[in-house]
Amino acid sequence: MSKEFEFSRRDFVKKTSLGGLSLLALPTLTSMGLSEDFKKKFDIGATFILWGYGPDNLEPALADLSKLGYHSFETFGNVIQDYDEKRGGLEALIDKTGLPITSAFCMTDVLDPSKKKEELEKLIKWTKLLKRAGGKVVEYCPSSINRKDYDYKEHKKYMVESMNDYAKAVTDLGLVCALHPHTGTPIETEEEVYFIMENVNTEYMKFGPDVGQLQKGGADPVKICNDFMSLIEHVHLKDYEGGDNGYLGYAPLGEGEVNIKKILKQLEKERPSMAGAIMFELDYDRRVKPIHTTFEAAEISRDYLKKLGYKFS
Template sequence: MKLGYQTNTWGGVVGHPAGVTSVKDLYYLTPGSTEEALRDIAAAGYEGFELFDGNLMQYIDKKEEFKSLMNELSLKFVGVYTGGNFIFPDILEEELAKIESVAAFASELGAEHLVIGGGAIRSNGVKESDYKALGDALNTVIEIAEKYNLVPSYHPHLGTCVQAPEQLDKLMPLTKINLVPDTAHIEAGGGDPVEVIKKYADRIKYVHFKDYKDGEFLPLGEGNQKFDEMLKVLNEASYDGWITVELDSYADPKKGAEISRKFLADLV
C-alpha cells in the first residue's frame, strides 16, 4: 500500500469566502501554505498528497510551479477533495461545472483520485428524496471523473446527510460511485469503520485514515481506531491502493504527520 497525507492540517478546514455568493467558487480551502505542507509531508516520509479543490485552483495560473514542486520533492499527486450540496436542482448545474473544472485541472497535473464530499442537510431536516437526488448527482460525477481518467469516490462526512451508518446504507444502492471511508468520520457518525470497510470492500478504491477519541480527531495511534483490523480487511480484499492520512487540525502539522507515519511504519 502507498501512503499519502492531506494538506489541510496546515491551516485547518475552511472554505472560499466567494462561495457565499457564487456557487461556482464554493471551494473547500485551507489557508495554510501548500508549499510548506508538501515539504513537511515529504520530509515525514510520505509518497504522495491530497489537497482541497480551493488550494488546487490557486495554481491555475501557476501550474509549472506546482509541477516543479512535486518533482523536487518526489511526491505523487494522489487526489483532490471537492464536493457540493447536490440536493438543490437550481444550483446543481453550477456545482457540477465547478467539479468538472477541478477534475480537468487535477487530471492535467497527474492526480489519480477525485474525492467527493457533500449532501446538504436542509434547515428543516433531511428528506428521503435527498438521497435519490444525491445518488443521481454522484452518478453524474462519475461521468465527469471518468472523462478525465480520475477514480471517483464518495466521502461520508459529519455535517452532511450521510454521516450515520444507516444513512450511508441508504445512499450506496442509489449510486455506482466508489466509497472512500474516512475512518474517524465513520466512528464520529456512530459507525464502526472496520465493519463499513468489510461491507463495502468491493467498492473501496481509496482510503482515508484518521484517529478519533472523545470527540477529537487525532494522529494515528493516539485514539481508539483499530487500524490493524482495517488493514487486515483491506489485505484480504487485495487492496493495494493509496491510504491517505488526514488530520483536520493540529498545533504542529509536521509533528502530526510524523506521528502518524511512525505509527504506520509498524503496520504497513
C-alpha cells in the same frame, strides 16, 4: 423507500461482485496457497489539512511530508484551481518537492437542482486540473449543510441522481470518483452511507471512506469498510478520540479508538490494488491548541504505521 431506489443486500452483492458472483466465491489468499499472514504493505500518502486548508498551507505541508517520507499527497480541488490561476500551476510545486499528487477532495451540492449546472462545471474543471497534475482519484463529498431538521429521505431521489451525474463526469474524464461520507454533510450517519452506496450507480461512484469521520458520525468503520470492500478505491486513515483537542476530536494514528489495524488488515487482504491510496489525515483546528506540533503529529502517525510494517521513503 421507493422500489426504484431500493436494493436488497443480495442484489447489492450481485451488483458489485466480479461477474455477478458472490464475494465469497472469490479466491482467498489461503486458497491460492499463500499464508494468511501474507500482507501487501501499502505506500502511505497524506492529506495536507493538518497544516491548514488554504493554498498558502500546501507548500509547507509538502515540505514536512517529504521529510517524513510520506509517498504522495491529497489537496482540494479549489486549491489546485488557485495554483493554476495564480501560482503557475501545481506541477511546479510537485517538481520542487518531489511528492506526487494522488487525489483531490472535491465537494458539490446534492440538495438543490438549480445549482447542478454550475456545480458540474466546477467539478469538471477540478478533475481536469487534477488529471493534468498526475492525480488519479476525486475524493468526492457532498457540500456541507446545516443538519438541524435534515432528513435525507426528503432529498434521496435527487441526491442519487446528482451523484450519479457527478461521478459519471469524473469517470468520463479518466479518473476515479470515490464517495467520502463526512460529518456535517448530507451523508454522515450509517443509515445515510448504506442508502447512498446501495443506490448510486457503482459503475461510476466508488467508495473512499474516512474511517475517523465514520467513527465520529456514530458508524462502525470496520463493518462499513468490510461491507463495501469491493468498491473501495481510496481511504482517509484517521483516528478519533473525541473532545476539544485541537484536532476537532480526531487524533494522531494509534492514539484514538478507531480499529486501524483491523481496517488495514482487511484492505491488505481484499483491496491490495486501488486506484488511489491510503492517506493519513488529521484535521486542523486552531481554536484549541493541540498537544503536539503539526510535524510531531504527522511523525507520531508515521511511526505508528512503521511499527505495523509500513515503509516510508
